[in-house]
Amino acid sequence: MTLTADAPSATTTLDALVIGAGVAGLYQVYQLRELGLNVHGYEAGGDVGGTWYWNRYPGARFDSEAYIYQYLFNEELYKGWSWSEKFPGQPEIEQWLHYVTDQLELRDDYTFNTRIQSAVFNEDTGRWLVATDTGETIDTRLLITCAGMLSAPRTDVFDGQESFGGQIVFTSRWPKEGVEVKGKSVAVIGTGATGIQVIQTIAPEVGHMKVFIRTPQYSIPMKNPKYGPVEHEWYHNRFAEIRDTVPHTFTGFEYDFEHAWADLTPEQRHEHINQIWEDGSLKLWLASFAELFSEQEA
Structure with missing residues (x-):
């Protein structure tokens, strides 16, 4: 400077x-x-x-x-x-x-x-x-x-929250020292990705939990295998492939839509979606069928 x-x-x-x-x-x-x-x-x-x-x-x-x-x-x-x-x-x-x-x-x-x-x-x-x-x-x-789209929490949403006697915590400003939830009564507002993560993580510790939800979410089990030397070598050796593929897919992932809904029989669609389900990732949403975003049947 x-x-x-x-x-x-x-x-x-x-x-x-x-x-x-x-x-x-x-x-x-x-x-x-x-x-x-x-x-x-x-x-x-x-x-x-x-x-x-x-x-x-x-x-x-x-x-x-x-x-x-x-x-x-x-x-x-x-x-x-x-x-x-x-x-x-x-x-x-x-x-x-x-x-x-x-x-x-x-x-x-x-x-x-x-x-x-x-x-x-x-x-x-x-x-x-x-x-x-x-x-x-x-x-x-x-x-x-580069402030990001996830950087500004909504901290003043509910009437009367300033007089609430308990502790109010915002996920996007979670204290570094942590929050003690063991045995306490906890309310969680919202079930987006963050809400789901918080709920399933702290539920075994709290004394009582109530979740306030506007719209139910559809979620699938995450398949999250551990990585060791074999997996590290596998993706390290794919650097050029990943570099050349990711910028050109629909969502910036390594996978993309491979089949048109109309081109497959009902049996083939079921088989394709089952394979994707077993992957346990966002692939179900972002690499099954593009028609998922536009056609009710899909």
């Missing part, structure tokens, strides 16, 4: 400012730095991780196969990390992002525990003037926000 003395206080001058230290933010800072730009990142959290820093609630884990939820621009980076299971939990994912940060030497390119308060574009200069909650002012040509 270059500091220029502007009254009344010093202003940081950058080529590019990146907001966020999650999967996207780390990637942007690295690539812009590789282009030779004077770039710096700002992160509200105390460390890297983004979604996987904030969402540390019980049961948080990948819903994507770990070996495709990775950076594919660097083969050495990809092969240098080995997952312990197909769908790892939040602690391991956070560790992986620390590994990425250290391998790419990104930590010194970030300022943590800092929020961006305002960003004003100057039409005359073609630059941004950005202010942080710590009092810093940044003059930057490029402003790239």
Whole structure:
């Protein structure tokens, strides 16, 4: 960073400012730095991780196969990390992002525990003037926000919650020190992916649980085998295949829709869906039949 003395206080001058230290933010800072730009990142959290820093609630884990939820621009980076299971939990994912940060030497390119308060574009200069909650002012040509779509919790939703005598916890701001639920009465609001993860994880510990649900979800058993040397070698050796396949599928997974609904007999459809069911992944939704999104029969 270059500091220029502007009254009344010093202003940081950058080529590019990146907001966020999650999967996207780390990637942007690295690539812009590789282009030779004077770039710096700002992160509200105390460390890297983004979604996987904030969402540390019980049961948080990948819903994507770990070996495709990775950076594919660097083969050495990809092969240098080995997952312990197909769908790892939040602690391991956070560790992986620390590994990425250290391998790419990104930590010194970030300022943590800092929020961006305002960003004003100057039409005359073609630059941004950005202010942080710590009092810093940044003059930057490029402003790239990688704050993510899962970063802003709805914390003030219910009338009277400010007078509630118990503890209110938001999954996307789960305390690092954890929450004691053993033997307690617990209410869970919502049964999206997060709600399901929390419920099945803490249910054996709580004294009593009540779940408030608007719309029932359809869920299937997750098949989550452990990974060892054999599995690590299997997906490490598929780096080029995964790199060339994932960006071109319907959803960014390694699998895609292979059959049209009308082209198969009812027996063939049943066999195909059964095979996918046994995989125990999002494949049932994202690689069975595209007509699932548009035709009631499917």
